[in-house]
Amino acid sequence: MSIIQVDTLQKRDGSTFPVGKILNAYNVGYSTQLAITSTAYTDFLSKTLTPVSSSSTFIIQCSIHAWNQDSGQNSTWGIRCLRDSTAVYQPSVLYEISSENAVTSGHVRPAWSLSDSPSSSSQIVYKIQLSTFNNADVTFNRGSYFRSDMTIFEVGAWVHLKLQIYKN
Secondary structure, three states: OOOOOOOOOEOOOOOEOOOOOEEEEEEEEEOOOEEEOOOOOEEEEEEEEOOOOOOOEEEEEEEOOEEEOOOHHHHOEEEEEEEOOEEEEOOOOOOOEOOOOOOOOEEEOOEEEEEEOOOOOOOEEEEEEEEEOOOOOEEEOOOOOOOEEEEEEEEOOOOOOOOOOOOO
16 A cells, blocks of 8 residues: 655645645525515525625525425425526426425425635626526415525635656
């Protein structure tokens, strides 16, 4: 077995690789009830932040409570994520999340995540928007005891190394 031990990894230009770590963590919770019956995207959760570095990567995680009041394909809805006005995630269809079954209504709380590297150290806004398919009747955060959350982790540079070892 071989062991490689180093104190610092150095790039060809003499600079060192940053160590990947969580630089910031943000959470936005939302418990206000919101009924949507439109295929147009509606603002739901948002967070304004300023990256520590232009090389940061953001991991965005959402957990969204929904009460589907229709059955079958009419109980479906979609989610998209914007960075400022740019869609960093947009589904190809409006009905990506569903609870298609024989019941006429029901609760769902899907979890969803993505990563984004904005290459900027200027202030940005991450926004989650929701829409329904076929003008479905979906209520988010139904009642006073349900909530949805968006958690964003700012991660220091990801380090991907290609190591080549030559034997003489």
